[in-house]
Amino acid sequence: MGVAYQKTRGCNWLACALVLATVAAAVILAVVVIRHKRSSYYVESMPMPPGANFNGNYTHAMKLALTFLNIQKSGKLPANFPIPWRGDSNLVDGKDNGVDLSGGLYDAGDSVKFGLPMAFTATLLSWGVLEYGPAMEKAGQLASARDSIRWVTDYLLKAHASPQELYFQVGDPNQDHKCWMRPEDETLPRPSLKLDPTLPGSEVAAETAAAMAAASMVFRPTDATYADLLVTHARQLFNFSDSYRASYSLTIPAVQAFYNSTGYGDELLWGATWLYYATGDNTYLAYVTGVEGESFAEWGVFPSWFSWDNKRPAVQVLLARLQLLKPPSNAVNTVSKGLTNYKTTSDGLMCSFLPRSPTATKDRTKGGMLWVGQWTALQHGINAALLATFYSDYLNAARLPGISCSGISFTPLQLRAFAASQAEYVLGNNPMSMSFMVGYGTTYPKKLHHRGASIPESQTVYDCKGGFIWLDSTEPNPNVAYGAIVGGPFKNESYSDSRTNIIQNEASTYNSAAMASLSAGLSVSGNYPVPVSWI
Numbered sequence: 001m002g003v004a005y006q007k008t009r010g011c012n013w014l015a016c017a018l019v020l021a022t023v024a025a026a027v028i029l030a031v032v033v034i035r036h037k038r039s040s041y042y043v044e045s046m047p048m049p050p051g052a053n054f055n056g057n058y059t060h061a062m063k064l065a066l067t068f069l070n071i072q073k074s075g076k077l078p079a080n081f082p083i084p085w086r087g088d089s090n091l092v093d094g095k096d097n098g099v100d101l102s103g104g105l106y107d108a109g110d111s112v113k114f115g116l117p118m119a120f121t122a123t124l125l126s127w128g129v130l131e132y133g134p135a136m137e138k139a140g141q142l143a144s145a146r147d148s149i150r151w152v153t154d155y156l157l158k159a160h161a162s163p164q165e166l167y168f169q170v171g172d173p174n175q176d177h178k179c180w181m182r183p184e185d186e187t188l189p190r191p192s193l194k195l196d197p198t199l200p201g202s203e204v205a206a207e208t209a210a211a212m213a214a215a216s217m218v219f220r221p222t223d224a225t226y227a228d229l230l231v232t233h234a235r236q237l238f239n240f241s242d243s244y245r246a247s248y249s250l251t252i253p254a255v256q257a258f259y260n261s262t263g264y265g266d267e268l269l270w271g272a273t274w275l276y277y278a279t280g281d282n283t284y285l286a287y288v289t290g291v292e293g294e295s296f297a298e299w300g301v302f303p304s305w306f307s308w309d310n311k312r313p314a315v316q317v318l319l320a321r322l323q324l325l326k327p328p329s330n331a332v333n334t335v336s337k338g339l340t341n342y343k344t345t346s347d348g349l350m351c352s353f354l355p356r357s358p359t360a361t362k363d364r365t366k367g368g369m370l371w372v373g374q375w376t377a378l379q380h381g382i383n384a385a386l387l388a389t390f391y392s393d394y395l396n397a398a399r400l401p402g403i404s405c406s407g408i409s410f411t412p413l414q415l416r417a418f419a420a421s422q423a424e425y426v427l428g429n430n431p432m433s434m435s436f437m438v439g440y441g442t443t444y445p446k447k448l449h450h451r452g453a454s455i456p457e458s459q460t461v462y463d464c465k466g467g468f469i470w471l472d473s474t475e476p477n478p479n480v481a482y483g484a485i486v487g488g489p490f491k492n493e494s495y496s497d498s499r500t501n502i503i504q505n506e507a508s509t510y511n512s513a514a515m516a517s518l519s520a521g522l523s524v525s526g527n528y529p530v531p532v533s534w535i
């Protein structure tokens with residue numbers, strides 16, 4: 001079950017170099033052959049926004065994105081912690097219920113720990129490590145990525161207090177938002193909320209199962225005991241999620257004001273898919289291709305936007321991976337049919353992303369960014385780009401020339417060009433000529449809506465109300481929250497760098513996690529050798 005890149009660990013550099021040279025020669029040969037065969041394919045030039053020839057520095061973007069996950073860490077920080085302006089915080093979380101819920105990640109510019117997006121953050125980053133671990137290692141970022149995943153899964157293991165009990169939130173957002181203070185100085189009561197059979201929440205439980213299952217694959221090659229522990233918890237959580245089907249938005253309506261979920265069917269499929277890859281247990285494969293697939297997968301529906309709320313497009317791509325790279329032998333008819341539906345739907349999704357496809361979505365800005373809604377506007381382009389990058393490499397690994405969109409053919413490299421267009425927009429190739437990632441380039445948001453970044457570290461403790469002078473200040477943040485990706489522009493490509501502009505100027509851990517995985521994918525060229533088999 002190990003991932004391919006781990007296997008190269010054991011060789012000395014000379015042997016590695018020889019193997020790499022041979023592989024490189026074979027790849028170049030293969031490219032020449034495939035290129036030749038592809039000559040009948042439609043070749044487009046991507047529409048370039050102003051400032052063409054923009055080159056994203058993806059190793060740098062990856063490093064910054066991972067830095068933001070460090071900035072968001074809650075609990076007792078290690079001695080060598082790389083962020084000088086962060087310290088230990090909220091060490092007694094969970095005390096109200098007699099459980100230790102210290103640790104985890106703050107979600108955004110506030111000090112609340114929301115379980116649904118936190119688990120999603122770990123799933124997104126784990127997927128990136130599983131596909132592009134060697135690229136992260138080459139950039140010197142693999143250890144950081146693994147560390148942040150484990151920071152989250154250690155917390156999630158504690159939050160999963162018993163098989164059918166999952167703490168999904170610490171901190172009261174309504175109270176938190178009435179204060180402006182560093183998490184290190186927080187004095188508010190921080191209630192912890194849980195799901196159990198009387199108050200179930202399938203989307204949170206299944207997303208947590210997905211995070212644990214994906215992370216188990218990340219850690220299996222180096223720490224099988226930890227991987228097994230994650231799998232045990234993931235199986236229990238998935239069982240809880242599926243046995244007590246309900247949306248937490250309906251059982252606990254207070255959550256509607258923050259991470260309101262539109263349903264749990266997508267998370268059930270997402271959790272089962274990751275569990276299938278993590279365990280090879282055919283029960284999960286039967287689940288996603290059977291009745292639940294029919295009910296929840298929305299086969300043939302596109303565009304569909306991958307977000308913290310909607311995992312469906314990612315499930316399509318993740319199961320198309322299986323169909324493309326290692327279709328199960330002797331699969332029963334429903335499994336084969338289900339996997340074919342996931343593959344076909346993935347093709348359709350990609351066709352909706354590609355700007356020259358006849359079925360291209362119109363949900364974009366003039367500058368070419370996919371744009372669906374004003375809250376965390378950039379997440380849709382980033383997440384679609386991540387799926388397109390994965391898919392391009394799956395098609396390559398399956399030695400397929402590309403996909404067909406209403407009779408017009410597109411190559412894997414065109415999918416990567418689309419992905420790069422989205423990443424570059426975020427990094428500065430946009431009509432505003434600014435980077436939306438804090439610390440990237442020279443022109444970037446200087447007034448991120450973020451408590452810790454905006455309040456100077458000093459002897460003075462700014463309490464709940466005292467801190468508001470920093471929210472209202474018109475000066476740049478004293479601390480640079482490297483790698484934070486702001487909400488982003490409106491559809492008309494206007495954007496205002498103001499600390500009180502929460503719609504456009506707040507960041508989130510999941511966008512930075514997606515950007516870290518995307519940057520890893522784009523830091524290597526097309527024909528990247530993803531591990532063919534995960535099972």
Ligand SMILES: *[C@@H]1O[C@H](CO)[C@@H](O)[C@H](O)[C@H]1NC(C)=O
Binds near residue numbers: 057059060
């Ligand atoms: C990318 O950024 C890093 C860090 O700033 C820098 O060292 C490197 O030279 C940059 N690479 C390119 C190609 O600009």
Ligand SMILES: *[C@@H]1O[C@H](CO)[C@@H](O)[C@H](O)[C@H]1NC(C)=O
Binds near residue numbers: 239240243
């Ligand atoms: C779920 O858990 C219950 C009780 O622990 C058990 O009886 C059942 O078989 C489990 N179902 C699955 C699908 O694992």
Ligand SMILES: *[C@@H]1O[C@H](CO)[C@@H](O)[C@H](O)[C@H]1NC(C)=O
Binds near residue numbers: 247249250256262263
């Ligand atoms: C939250 O989502 C549910 C659907 O799950 C919907 O019925 C409800 O209106 C939404 N609430 C808000 C405040 O948007």
Ligand SMILES: *[C@@H]1O[C@H](CO)[C@@H](O)[C@H](O)[C@H]1NC(C)=O
Binds near residue numbers: 491492493494
């Ligand atoms: C851009 O759109 C926003 C949100 O719809 C609106 O408030 C703003 O006035 C628009 N700006 C311009 C320059 O049209």
